[in-house]
Amino acid sequence: MFLRQKNCKRMCRKVRKKMAYMTGLGALPRSSGELIFNDDWERRIFALGVALCEEGGVAWDDFKGNLIEAIDDGERHDPEGYSYYECWLNAIEMMLRENGLAQLGDSNII
Secondary structure (H helix, E strand, O other), rough: OOOOOOOOOOOOOOOHHHHHHHHHOOOOOOOOEOOOOOOOOHHHHHHHHHHHHHOOOOOOOHHHHHHHHHHHHHHHHHHOOOOOOHHHHHHHHHHHOOOOOOOOOOOOOO
């Protein structure tokens, strides 16, 4: 749902609290309460994940489980160099395949 907010010059999205304020392994990176994105693609992949759950018929808890699995894999295989938002990308790709929206081997999923 998009809302015009008082201090917002463009359309802003109001995200469900359980998505925005995850705790534990899947918690979003923050600084002084604000989400941290190092690159534009990170913002876009975050927005895509949220949209997939809000509008794409994917259950948030299922997505969160895949995200935690992707983070576990990233930490296990490359503890120093894994990217949090690459884990979001991996979780989104898993959800697309699991929900029949993409096939294994489809190199143009996202």
